[in-house]
Amino acid sequence: MGNKPIVSFNSFELIQEAFVKNADAFAGRPNTQLKVLRGGIYGIVMTDGELWHTHRKFALHVLKKFGMGKNLMQERVINEVRWMIDEMKEEELKNGENEMSVHKKIDVAVGSIINLLIFGYAFHEQYLEEFFKIKNFMRDFIKVSGNPLFRILSADTSGILQRLPGFKTAYNEGKRLGDELRTFFNYQIQERRQKIDFSQDSEPTDYVEAYLREQQKNEKAGEDLEMFSNEQLFGCVFDMWLAAQETTSNTLSWMVLYMMTNPESQNLLHQELDKIIGSDRIITIEDKMNLPYVNAVVAETQRCCNLMPNNVPHRLITDINFHGYSLKADTIVVPQISSVLYDETIFPEPLKFKPERFIDANGKFISKPELIPFSIGKRACLGEGLARLELYLITANLLNQFELSIIPSKPPNMTPIIGGVKISQPFLTHVKQRF
Numbered sequence: 344m345g346n347k348p349i350v351s352f353n354s355f356e357l358i359q360e361a362f363v364k365n366a367d368a369f370a371g372r373p374n375t376q377l378k379v380l381r382g383g384i385y386g387i388v389m390t391d392g393e394l395w396h397t398h399r400k401f402a403l404h405v406l407k408k409f410g411m412g413k414n415l416m417q418e419r420v421i422n423e424v425r426w427m428i429d430e431m432k433e434e435e436l437k438n439g440e441n442e443m444s445v446h447k448k449i450d451v452a453v454g455s456i457i458n459l460l461i462f463g464y465a466f467h468e469q470y471l472e473e474f475f476k477i478k479n480f481m482r483d484f485i486k487v488s489g490n491p492l493f494r495i496l497s498a499d500t501s502g503i504l505q506r507l508p509g510f511k512t513a514y515n516e517g518k519r520l521g522d523e524l525r526t527f528f529n530y531q532i533q534e535r536r537q538k539i540d541f542s543q544d545s546e547p548t549d550y551v552e553a554y555l556r557e558q559q560k561n562e563k564a565g566e567d568l569e570m571f572s573n574e575q576l577f578g579c580v581f582d583m584w585l586a587a588q589e590t591t592s593n594t595l596s597w598m599v600l601y602m603m604t605n606p607e608s609q610n611l612l613h614q615e616l617d618k619i620i621g622s623d624r625i626i627t628i629e630d631k632m633n634l635p636y637v638n639a640v641v642a643e644t645q646r647c648c649n650l651m652p653n654n655v656p657h658r659l660i661t662d663i664n665f666h667g668y669s670l671k672a673d674t675i676v677v678p679q680i681s682s683v684l685y686d687e688t689i690f691p692e693p694l695k696f697k698p699e700r701f702i703d704a705n706g707k708f709i710s711k712p713e714l715i716p717f718s719i720g721k722r723a724c725l726g727e728g729l730a731r732l733e734l735y736l737i738t739a740n741l742l743n744q745f746e747l748s749i750i751p752s753k754p755p756n757m758t759p760i761i762g763g764v765k766i767s768q769p770f771l772t773h774v775k776q777r778f
């Protein structure tokens with residue numbers, strides 16, 4: 344990375360041995376991220392040590408309280424799924440045509456789910472414009488962060504490169520987006536702060552409220568205010584919003600594309616839904632066990648789209664001897680999940696979309712330990728439970744309600760835009776209601 348060598352771990356066994364069995368040693372993050380993006384080394388994704396540990400634990404605790412893995416979280420997700428389906432049906436009726444940007448609808452639904460958890464409101468009606476504003480900043484930000492020049496800049500601690508032609512443009516663009524996002528989120532935090540009655544000791548309803556109450560509790564107890572600082576709040580909100588939105592929404596975008604371009608798979612999925620559900624009722628988590636093909640489509644989408652082709656780099660915290668190699672503390676190490684997802688000894692014909700690889704001889708869904716799109720070890724995705732719930736509920740309900748196909752005159756371009764995550768090119772879908 345820049346002038347720093349990277350040690351890449353490319354097989355499932357090696358990744359497990361390093362990042363799970365030696366989890367503590369492999370749990371650092373390189374201290375090379377440009378401060379322009381988060382205003383410093385703040386948040387969860389790029390920090391390590393006590394700051395990271397405290398805030399990862401705090402965020403997980405808050406998500407758990409809001410029902411991650413329970414019915415309460417399902418309710419929140421289903422409300423947004425209903426909104427998305429109604430919007431799609433309305434658009435079809437209103438315009439009398441069925442060419443639609445399905446991904447845009449998914450994007451808003453996924454954005455609303457994370458925004459509800461973080462700030463307590465969904466992006467319906469008057470808030471839609473706000474969603475597209477922040478969404479555009481985020482998308483440009485992801486593109487910039489995938490720019491090789493920007494990656495080299497991140498590793499340059501001297502500050503010289505950012506003044507050179509080419510690098511300067513990338514730096515300025517990153518800085519502009521960092522500033523826009525900071526202004527936007529800090530404004531939202533301020534708005535949220537003003538609505539909280541701190542004189543009442545009530546249960547928080549969103550992450551920002553939980554954080555601000557914790558901050559106030561520490562202040563009252565005369566404790567260290569650095570740990571729950573305002574900068575750290577911005578960093579955490581930024582990280583969770585970005586990590587939750589772009590990953591989940593883009594995975595679902597690939598799911599729609601795979602369904603459009605693999606009509607025989609979509610047909611099998613519809614057959615299963617007709618047999619097991621057989622109506623336009625909302626599908627819930629209680630149906631999951633009976634829908635092996637839906638689960639297989641979600642699993643194969645995650646494997647095939649290989650959403651984070653470079654994963655997020657880690658840093659070795661201590662010296663370690665690994666398979667005869669002596670690795671020094673501070674070495675940058677990467678669990679290359681993409682090498683595992685495309686390993687043909689585990690997933691034959693890895694470039695082909697084949698949900699059947701996750702179905703056994705008895706027609707049951709089989710999960711494979713090597714399917715690791717959320718990574719593994721201490722830095723594995725913090726929102727895995729929420730993401731899994733969203734991927735299943737949105738896939739099952741969207742496909743139960745609609746048939747999705749290619750518009751012959753506007754076939755989708757399947758070439759991904761590679762940034763921090765693999766983004767699909769904009770595309771339109773032919774949508775037909777099934778009920």
Ligand code: HEM
Pocket residue numbers: 387388389399582583586587588590591594650651654655656678716717718719721722723724725726727729730
């Ligand atoms: C399909 C959806 C998602 C995928 C594929 C995904 C994947 C990942 C991956 C590969 C990492 C890096 C792991 C590593 O460093 O080895 C990560 C980290 C993270 N993810 Fe997700 N993620 C998804 C959804 C979410 C959601 C919904 C949230 C919501 C809170 C979230 C929050 C985070 C955070 C905060 C981190 C940083 C964890 C840390 O550094 O300790 N992600 N995710």
